[in-house]
Every structure is written in C-alpha cells, then in structure tokens.
Amino acid sequence: MIPLSLTLVYIFLFPGFLFLLIYALVLEYLDRKIAARMQHRVGPPLFQPFADLIKMLGKEVIDPDGVDKRVFDAAPLIALAAVMTAFLYIPVVSDSPFSFNGDLVVVLYLLTLPTIVLFLAGWLSRNIYSAIGGIRAVTQLFIYEVPFFLALLTPALMAETWSISEIVVWQQEHFWFALLQPIGFVVALIGLQAKLERTPFDIPEAETEIIAGPWTELTGRRLAVMHLAFDVYLVAGCALVAALFLGGPLTPWTFTSAWLSVIVGFIVFLAKTLAILLVLSSIKVATGRIRIDQLNRIGWKYLAGASIVQVAIVLVMNAMWVNA
Amino acid sequence: MPEVIIPIGPQHPALKEPVNFRVIADGEKIVRIELDLSYNHRGIEKAAEQRNFIRVLPLLERVCGICSHSHATVFAKGVEQLMQLEVPPRAQYIRTIIAELERIHSHLLWLGVAAHEIGFNTLFMWTWRDREAVQDILEEMSGNRVHYGMNEVGGVRRDLNPSQVKAALSRLPHLEERIAKYVEMVERQKTMLVRFRDVGKLTKDEALKYGTVGPTARASGVDYDVRKDDPYLVYADAPWNVVTDTNGDVYGRTRVRIGELAESIKIVRFCLENLPAGNIRVNAPKTAPKGEVLSRYEAPRGELVHFIRTNGTDRVERVDIRTPTLANWTSVAVGLVNQNLADIPVIVAAIDPCLSCTSRLTVVDNGKRKTTVVSFDELRRKNLSNNEEARP
Numbered sequence: 001m002i003p004l005s006l007t008l009v010y011i012f013l014f015p016g017f018l019f020l021l022i023y024a025l026v027l028e029y030l031d032r033k034i035a036a037r038m039q040h041r042v043g044p045p046l047f048q049p050f051a052d053l054i055k056m057l058g059k060e061v062i063d064p065d066g067v068d069k070r071v072f073d074a075a076p077l078i079a080l081a082a083v084m085t086a087f088l089y090i091p092v093v094s095d096s097p098f099s100f101n102g103d104l105v106v107v108l109y110l111l112t113l114p115t116i117v118l119f120l121a122g123w124l125s126r127n128i129y130s131a132i133g134g135i136r137a138v139t140q141l142f143i144y145e146v147p148f149f150l151a152l153l154t155p156a157l158m159a160e161t162w163s164i165s166e167i168v169v170w171q172q173e174h175f176w177f178a179l180l181q182p183i184g185f186v187v188a189l190i191g192l193q194a195k196l197e198r199t200p201f202d203i204p205e206a207e208t209e210i211i212a213g214p215w216t217e218l219t220g221r222r223l224a225v226m227h228l229a230f231d232v233y234l235v236a237g238c239a240l241v242a243a244l245f246l247g248g249p250l251t252p253w254t255f256t257s258a259w260l261s262v263i264v265g266f267i268v269f270l271a272k273t274l275a276i277l278l279v280l281s282s283i284k285v286a287t288g289r290i291r292i293d294q295l296n297r298i299g300w301k302y303l304a305g306a307s308i309v310q311v312a313i314v315l316v317m318n319a320m321w322v323n324a
Numbered sequence: 325m326p327e328v329i330i331p332i333g334p335q336h337p338a339l340k341e342p343v344n345f346r347v348i349a350d351g352e353k354i355v356r357i358e359l360d361l362s363y364n365h366r367g368i369e370k371a372a373e374q375r376n377f378i379r380v381l382p383l384l385e386r387v388c389g390i391c392s393h394s395h396a397t398v399f400a401k402g403v404e405q406l407m408q409l410e411v412p413p414r415a416q417y418i419r420t421i422i423a424e425l426e427r428i429h430s431h432l433l434w435l436g437v438a439a440h441e442i443g444f445n446t447l448f449m450w451t452w453r454d455r456e457a458v459q460d461i462l463e464e465m466s467g468n469r470v471h472y473g474m475n476e477v478g479g480v481r482r483d484l485n486p487s488q489v490k491a492a493l494s495r496l497p498h499l500e501e502r503i504a505k506y507v508e509m510v511e512r513q514k515t516m517l518v519r520f521r522d523v524g525k526l527t528k529d530e531a532l533k534y535g536t537v538g539p540t541a542r543a544s545g546v547d548y549d550v551r552k553d554d555p556y557l558v559y560a561d562a563p564w565n566v567v568t569d570t571n572g573d574v575y576g577r578t579r580v581r582i583g584e585l586a587e588s589i590k591i592v593r594f595c596l597e598n599l600p601a602g603n604i605r606v607n608a609p610k611t612a613p614k615g616e617v618l619s620r621y622e623a624p625r626g627e628l629v630h631f632i633r634t635n636g637t638d639r640v641e642r643v644d645i646r647t648p649t650l651a652n653w654t655s656v657a658v659g660l661v662n663q664n665l666a667d668i669p670v671i672v673a674a675i676d677p678c679l680s681c682t683s684r685l686t687v688v689d690n691g692k693r694k695t696t697v698v699s700f701d702e703l704r705r706k707n708l709s710n711n712e713e714a715r716p
Binding site: 038039040041128129132199200202203206207208209211285286287288289290291292293294 | 328329330331336352439440441442443444445446447449450453513514515516518519664665666667668669
C-alpha cells in the first residue's frame with residue numbers, strides 16, 4: 001500500500017496535475033514550433049502557449065443569448081477533468097499506483113468525453129456554425145472510435161490483461177507491440193490524430209467553412225480551459241499510445257537504484273511521447289482537411305477493416321502460442 | 325436534418341472581402357444558394373469621369389490590389405487606340421514583363437488560398453513564400469509591391485536598366501524549380517486530389533452558357549485567351565501556349581493556373597532577353613477625340629473589359645469596368661448546387677474572386693432591413709426623372 005502523502009504527490013505534483021499542465025503546454029509549443037518550421041515559418045516563442053493561456057483566462061466571458069450559463073461554464077471543466085484523470089492511469093515513470101484490471105476501458109471512456117463536451121458546447125451555443133461543428137464532431141466520433149478502440153484492444157488481447165501497467169510490463173518481458181502489431185499501431189496513431197481533431201481530421205472546426213465549429217462561442221476562461229483540455233488530451237493520447245505500443249517508460253533492463261530507474265523511466269517516457277508527437281505533427285503538416293463523407297468512407301473501409309484484420313491476426317497468434 | 329440557412333459573410337474567415345451567401349443546406353448538402361454582392365461599392369467608375377488621363381490611371385490601378393497593372397494597362401491601351409498612338413516597342417515589352425509577373429504572383433497567391441480553403445496550410449505558406457521572389461522582382465523594377473505605377477497613356481513611366489534585367493533573370497530559375505514542385509504536388513498530394521477532384525464541376529457547354537472567362541473557362545476545355553485570340557502588347561511574338569484542361573473541376577482549374585505559371589515565366593524570360601532599345605513612351609495629346617472603344621485584356625483571373633467613351637475633352641465621358649469575377653459569379657452559384665457544405669470555400673475560391681472589383685450598386689434600406697436590386701429600366705426611369713428635375 002502506498003502512503004497517502006506519496007499518493008497526493010502523485011496526483012497533484014508529479015506526474016499528476018502540475019507536471020501534466022507544464023508538459024501539456026510544452027507539447028503544444030513543440031507541436032506549433034515543429035509545424036511552423038516545416039512550413040518555413042518562425043513559429044511561437046517558448047512561453048507563447050503559457051502566455052495565451054493566461055491572457056485568455058483574463059478575457060471577458062461572453063454569454064450567447066439564451067445559453068444555459070452554468071452548463072456552458074461546466075462543459076470545458078468536465079473535458080479537462082476527464083483527460084487529467086485519464087492521465088493518472090497511464091504509466092509515466094513506472095507502473096501507475098492506481099492501476100487496476102480494467103483501467104484501459106476507463107481511460108478510453110474518459111478520453112471520449114472531450115469530444116462529447118465539444119458536441120454539447122456546440123449544441124448549447126445556439127449558433128449555426130457551432131451546431132454544425134458539434135454534429136460533425138459526433139459523426140466523426142462514430143467513424144474513428146471503433147477502429148481506435150479495436151486497435152487499442154489488440155495489445156490487451158495479446159497480453160491478456162485490461163490493465164495498462166500490466167500491458168507495459170508484458171512488453172518489458174517480451175517485445176514492443178508496435179513491432180508485433182504494426183497495423184494496430186498505425187490505426188491507433190491515425191485514430192489519435194482524429195480524436196484530437198487535428199488536420200486532416202479537423203472537420204468539426206474547419207475554419208474556412210464554419211468559423212471554429214463548436215469553439216466559436218467559447219470565450220475567455222471557457223476557451224482557455226477548453227484549449228488546455230485539448231493540450232492535456234494530446235499528452236494523455238501520446239502517453240497512452242506510447243504505453244500500449246512502445247513499452248511505456250520501462251526498459252528491458254532493471255536498475256538496482258530506485259532513483260535511477262525513476263529517472264531513466266521518465267526520460268524514456270519523454271522520448272517516446274515526443275516521438276509520437278513528431279509523427280502527429282508531420283501528419284498535420286503534410287495533409288489538408290478531408291470532407292466528412294470522405295472520412296466516412298476511409299474510416300469504415302480502411303481503418304475499421306485494418307483494425308479487424310489486426311484483431312484476427314492477434315487471435316491467431318494467441319491460439320498458436322497458447323497451444324505451443 | 326431539415327433545411328437550414330447558413331449565412332456565409334459578409335464577415336467570415338473564409339472570405340478575404342465582403343460578400344454574402346445565404347446557403348440553404350440539407351444536412352451537409354447544398355440545396356440552393358443566394359448571392360449578395362456589393363458590400364464594397366467604391367464609385368470608382370464615377371470618380372474616373374472626373375479625372376484627366378494623367379490622373380485617372382493611378383485611380384484605376386487601385387480597382388484591384390492583385391491585378392492593378394491589368395486595369396491600368398487595359399485602360400491605357402483603350403485610350404491609346406482612341407488617340408491613335410503608336411506605343412514604342414520597349415514600352416510594350418516592359419508592360420508585358422510586368423503583366424506576366426503579375427500573373428505569376430496572382431496565381432501563386434491563388435494556389436495558396438485554395439490550399440488554405442481545404443486546410444492545407446503548408447502549401448499556403450510555401451507558395452506565399454515563393455511569391456516573395458516575384459514581388460522582389462516587381463519591387464526592383466517599379467519600386468512598389470502592389471501598385472506598380474508603371475503605365476501612362478503613351479508608354480511606361482520607368483525604364484529597366486541592364487542590372488535590373490540581369491537581377492530579374494537570375495531569380496527565374498528558382499521560381500521554375502518551385503513551380504515544378506507544385507506541379508508535382510497537385511498531381512500527387514492525396515488530400516488535394518480528394519478535395520479538388522470532381523468538385524465544382526463545369527462542363528464545356530455550361531462554361532460557355534454561363535459566360536465564364538479565364539482559367540475557369542479554360543479548365544472546362546474552352547480554348548479562349550485574349551492574349552491569343554486578340555493579341556496585344558507582345559503576346560503575338562512571344563513563344564507561349566494557351567493552357568487548357570478537360571477536367572472542369574477545381575483540380576482542372578489548379579492545373580490550368582499552374583500550367584500558366586510556367587508559360588508566364590517563358591514570356592517574361594523572352595521579353596527580358598529580347599528587350600528592344602528605344603524610347604519608353606511617346607508624348608500623348610492632352611485630349612482624346614470623341615469615340616468609343618472596348619478594350620480587352622487577359623487579367624490573371626480572366627478577360628477584363630474596359631468600355632471607354634470619350635467626348636473630345638481631357639477625361640472620359642464613361643468608363644465601364646467588367647471584371648472577370650463578375651463574369652464567373654453565375655457559374656459559382658450554379659456549380660455549388662448539390663455539392664457538400666465543406667466544398668463551398670474551395671469552389672468559391674476556384675474562380676479566384678475579387679469582390680471589391682466586382683461590386684455593383686445595391687440599394688439597402690436600413691430602416692426596413694431590406695436589400696433590393698434596381699433593374700435597368702428602373703434605373704433609367706430614375707435617371708430620366710432626375711434629369712427632368714435638374715432641367716431649368
């Protein structure tokens with residue numbers, strides 16, 4: 001049993017909320033900077049995401065006519081709370097102390113909430129652009145969520161556990177799932193890009209069509225919190241894929257000193273999340289936005305198909321290994 | 325979902341200039357579209373009637389920030405025709421160089437905007453960066469980046485010295501390299517292909533029926549280019565081809581514009597290398613004889629027409645500007661029906677609309693919140709009755 005003080009430190013300081021907030025802003029900075037350099041721009045300075053956050057927190061909050069203020073205030077907070085909670089179950093330096101058999105399902109559920117919140121915000125705004133954006137967000141959810149879930153299910157199937165930490169341990173003993181299940185890894189990355197609503201899946205907030213979609217009527221601290229929620233979402237998503245497919249923070253070697261193992265684990269975690277971010281940023285820069293009907297076709301034809309094939313392959317591999 | 329009305333504009337991030345579409349959509353499908361132009365009527369035609377031939381050119385140049393040289397040249401060409409002036413060849417060459425550089429920068433700008441409309445911001449940033457090379461050449465030649473101020477009736481105002489010619493020539497290979505890159509991207513970049521192909525399709529018959537001009541018409545296979553069909557400046561001598569395409573969609577229009585980039589570079593290089601010696605202008609008389617002329621010009625966006633009527637004084641009696649955007653608007657309203665909501669920005673952008681240049685008079689009754697269009701007959705009646713009142 002972990003002492004209460006350590007649990008509180010884990011939740012509030014490291015790798016919980018404080019670290020998470022800082023790392024979320026750092027990842028946003030890196031994402032913007034990488035994209036900017038690829039597009040031959042200068043990009044933002046280091047503290048820009050932080051400055052944006054502070055500035056937006058201080059801006060006036062404008063209520064659209066006839067909007068339920070309390071729900072509108074609560075919506076971004078729910079999104080932020082959901083993704084922050086999800087992060088607590090993902091191994092950062094070593095196993096998560098809260099891990100239990102089934103936390104993968106909880107994390108997947110929590111990571112779906114921001115999209116639902118966006119839909120709600122769009123619907124509540126009483127604005128035609130927001131409403132269309134919200135409907136698009138949910139339509140898109142139904143397209144990418146199934147392949148994404150199936151892709152994340154395959155490591156659990158092979159490791160025969162529903163706990164993220166145990167899946168990480170399984171990879172330490174055997175092999176990275178990214179190499180064992182390359183199809184699932186690719187589908188997971190694409191699904192993550194879609195979950196985060198980044199190009200080419202930024203259909204719900206397509207600037208040139210519907211202003212900012214569900215974000216249109218979010219102002220001041222609501223906008224700040226929603227942005228922050230999506231930054232944290234980015235961290236949680238990268239960390240989840242890193243844990244499930246790249247072996248999380250664990251290395252094949254064990255260290256005698258506890259401190260050393262924590263530090264190495266942390267560095268490995270940073271390296272792996274940054275590598276995934278680099279892939280996501282590259283996708284963002286290399287593509288334009290596709291249409292919702294095209295996404296529907298691609299999603300159900302290729303992504304869902306690929307993930308089902310991956311599940312089938314895993315089942316066959318399992319049967320052969322278990323029998324042998 | 326029932327039919328919803330989605331207002332796009334007059335202020336909207338997709339629009340760089342004010343225009344209003346009322347899109348009636350059924351879910352993501354467009355049922356009907358109502359266009360409302362004219363949020364930016366500036367009364368330039370009327371203002372042009374009050375300035376003499378020296379002062380009117382800078383004004384007409386300001387009709388548009390992208391094709392500024394086009395408006396000045398087409399007007400000067402028309403007035404020179406009325407005055408029966410022989411413009412020296414060197415001036416013709418310099419006008420052609422500026423005109424084609426303007427086409428290159430306009431098409432590069434358009435390519436960036438089209439990419440931005442489908443959320444492909446990388447190409448947007450890249451083309452706008454490469455466009456700077458063209459802007460630099462223009463700035464070296466004319467001292468300006470937007471309104472070059474090169475034209476006057478009877479010739480051009482600034483000469484090119486050999487070092488300017490050399491500097492411009494040395495910048496062209498880099499541009500050609502980048503254009504080759506964009507040709508490759510348009511043919512192979514997946515998201516561009518899926519978003520541009522079969523979007524906003526216009527058959528050849530439709531293109532002719534709705535009177536489209538420029539790259540929009542040429543993308544539908546209409547082989548029409550004023551530079552070839554009614555040559556002016558040095559287009560008859562320069563080696564170049566009219567670029568057409570048979571796709572008729574946004575993809576086709578992109579291909580036509582990128583093809584024209586390469587052709588324009590050929591023309592610029594020819595003109596720079598064969599720049600004849602001699603004067604850059606002839607002295608124009610102060611007044612133009614009574615007459616009418618329809619001056620045509622292939623602006624980057626299509627055929628630009630100035631109708632000029634003079635009455636023997638030092639200013640025009642009437643100048644009527646028909647910009648290519650006005651000719652292409654109808655095809656947009658038709659092309660949008662049954663398309664996806666998400667395709668509105670790119671279909672509208674595909675004709676490269678220049679809205680302020682196109683603005684026509686609209687009567688807005690602010691009290692009743694009503695906008696009406698005045699028919700020609702009404703306008704005529706009104707005009708006649710005004711004259712009656714004015715008569716002593």
